[in-house]
Amino acid sequence: MAITVPRPDLSAAEKTYLPALWEGLKVTARHFKNNLFGKGKVTMEYPEERWDSHLPEYYRGVPALVTDEHGKDRCVSCQLCEFICPPRAITITPGEIPPGDTFAKTEKRPQEFKIDMIRCIYCGMCEEVCPEQAIFLQKDYLVVGTRREDMVHDKQKLYEIGGLKTGLVNKWDEKK
């Protein structure tokens, strides 16, 4: 059924549009004046002002690999992140840890670990799925490059971004 929306009855003054123009001009002039004197500005002017101090705890920035306080690279190249990654951004080449090494018990470490930052969607699935607490989404959000190859983070770069992370759970420890 058609609904008839009643049109408001306008007074003769309102029909000239002039009172509306005057009221509207008052509003726009107020905004103009406020912004002219620097009040009411809501834009963050990006390269000079940054989000960094306003980022929430749970912010999902670039994924990166971490080293723990024992100097061990946490990743054991189980490739779970590679399999879970929705856009298939992660490529891992697993490598053996030779017997006699300090960390020989973990058997494997990535020989190469690549995350294609053009594909990455910052979903955090890799962090979620990692059984070894090896990959974390950092608060960095600036990924730039002039070529496609620049946008692929390799193992070295990933450890560089991730850095040292302490207080992680070691499966062989009693506490924590």
Place this chain on the structure above:
Amino acid sequence: MPDFIQPWLFLLPIIIKVVVVFAVVMGLVAYASLAERKVSAFIQDRVGPNRVGLPLTLLGFKKDLAIGGLFQPLADGLKFLLKEDLTPGHVKPFYYWLAPALTVVPALLTIAAVPFGSTLFGYKMVVADINVGFLFVFAIASVGVYGIVMAGWSSNSKYSFLGGVRSSAQMISYELSMGLSLVPLLLVMGELNLGKIVEYQAWHGWTLLPFTDLRIQWSPHWEISGLNWREILLWIPMLISFVIFTTAVFAETNRAPFDLPESETELVGGYHTEYSSMKFACFFMGEYAAMITGCALITTLFLGGWHLPIPIIHDGAFSLQTRTGDHGTLWGILNILTFLGKVIFLVIFFMFVRWTLPRFRYDQLMRLGWVWFFEIALANIVLVAVLLAFFPK
């Protein structure tokens, strides 16, 4: 000096005036586009263009000169010049190329008859001091519609076509009430020369503010001159004329709230949908030049043109007096600056209106033009004629 130059020397001041006026108008056009973006940004709580400075580092300096985006028009101009100039395959090339020129030229031509100052070094500050200046302005301004119609037709696309048709219908409708709204002014002043219209206002008070030649004397006896019943009564029709003329200028220059020819939500870009690069820039410049010309006309006809009333207390009397270039070069320059100030004020008012009002519907636009403004303008003429019959000069 060789003899054969002598008879041509009179051209020199004219050429200087033409070049200076052209440069100033083009500068105003460029910076009006920046002002529009800045004003709209401030009205909408944004920042607006604030980046473009002079890239001095390219010339070997240490730092770029960044002054709040003031060089944005330069960057825009450069961009327009360097962009690919695309002529689509489905257009009529001759008219397609002619249209941008036909839009920008009339807008710039009109300014020739507008007096932008009193006198300077004995020369009248107007490019073409013609006795039919008034008619010249209207004749040339209405030529501007051909550019838009041509652009719409030659583009051979439905958006451009609808934009062109809308624009021509709108301009022709409003031209009528625009012309009629000014007949009362002509009745009062009896003058078609825009320079003389301004001079009349300088000595008898502005059309819109008839008390700008006020004189109050308290010693030796009380006397008030400069504002009489005739002026007060004529003030009413003059206000009506002002409202109609200003609104018609909005419609003539295709500015919001009458920007139906290029209403981007319906018609993509309107009549200039198919244009790119410098040809688009020509339409853009034409629009802004038309706006500046329109503001200059409103200033000339209603706001006293270059006239600035100087308050002076002398011999027991307060009076608002007129100073022209004949009183000294500085006064002449002040007159020019006054004119520029008034025009810039009006341009900013135009921008405020654009970012305040929503667009009219097409039937509202036509109703406003034909039913209201046309009739009111006609009645206004009769009113002024009757008033003038009772209060002759």
